[in-house]
Amino acid sequence: MRESAVPWWLIEVSDDERVAQVRRVEALVGDRIREARIENAMTLTVLARRCAMRPGELMRLAGGKTRASATQLCELARCLQRPISYFFSEG
Numbered sequence: 749m750r751e752s753a754v755p756w757w758l759i760e761v762s763d764d765e766r767v768a769q770v771r772r773v774e775a776l777v778g779d780r781i782r783e784a785r786i787e788n789a790m791t792l793t794v795l796a797r798r799c800a801m802r803p804g805e806l807m808r809l810a811g812g813k814t815r816a817s818a819t820q821l822c823e824l825a826r827c828l829q830r831p832i833s834y835f836f837s838e839g
Contacts, residue, residue, distance in 0.1 A: 773836075774812045774813075776812075776836065778809060778810045780836075780837075781806075781810045781824060781828075785828065790828075792806055798827045799820070799824055801820070816835075821835055
């Protein structure tokens with residue numbers, strides 16, 4: 749009998765592992781924001797201005813120190829000319 753695959757978001761993990769997963773995603777999104785900004789030859793201040801964000805707020809996002817909202821990711825994707833999926837793909 750074949751066991752059915754359970755989606756990753758339904759797999760029960762400890763609180764510590766869940767926190768670690770969230771931090772990995774925050775770091776990945778931050779890395780991708782920084783990479784796209786550099787590829788587009790934009791300073792952090794210019795990108796923040798174009799996305800109607802404060803530079804400090806964008807710095808925390810790019811540093812993986814805080815979570816980006818869906819609205820912020822949509823605006824960053826528009827300003828950086830990337831699909832939303834770009835922020836969640838590695839490499």
